Amino acid sequence: MTNFADYKIADINGAGWGRREINIAETEMPGLMALRDEFGKEKPLKGARIAGCLHMTIQTAVLIETLIALGAEVRWSSCNI
Template sequence: ISDKLPYKVADTSLASWGRKALDIAENEMPGLMRMREMYSASKPLKGSRMAGCLHMTVETAVLIETLVALGAEDHAAAAIAKAGIPVYAWKGETD
């Protein structure tokens, strides 16, 4: 992970574990996976700016990856950060 990426997570060494958890979650979220399949090529959200304030779970990470494809569990946040997606999340964070 580059120091230049905008992220703050508890422990970036958890990224591999987080990726595995995301892969499992993807199997449990067929609707999002179908949207990713159908719309990744056309990028209907390209140029849109999005912000969210959600609990950082593997399911949230799958949602974020799907939104990126269309244009706090610490391991999920680490996996998202490693993918180059700005994230500020860690378990117990309140500020």
């Protein structure tokens, strides 16, 4: 039996670099960070299931992590256009 994964990581060795870039982007996106600070404990999106298909950028990662921090269940697919 094979192991099933419903995700694909092109190169896990880039994770450290990616996390650093996300940390930088968070400082440039004060609106999303304010939402996390204000509503993170309340989890207002708990029970919400959000799916997206959009170019994966560092900023998209900040959006996704914000949705998760607010309680949403998130599934994302990278757009190839």
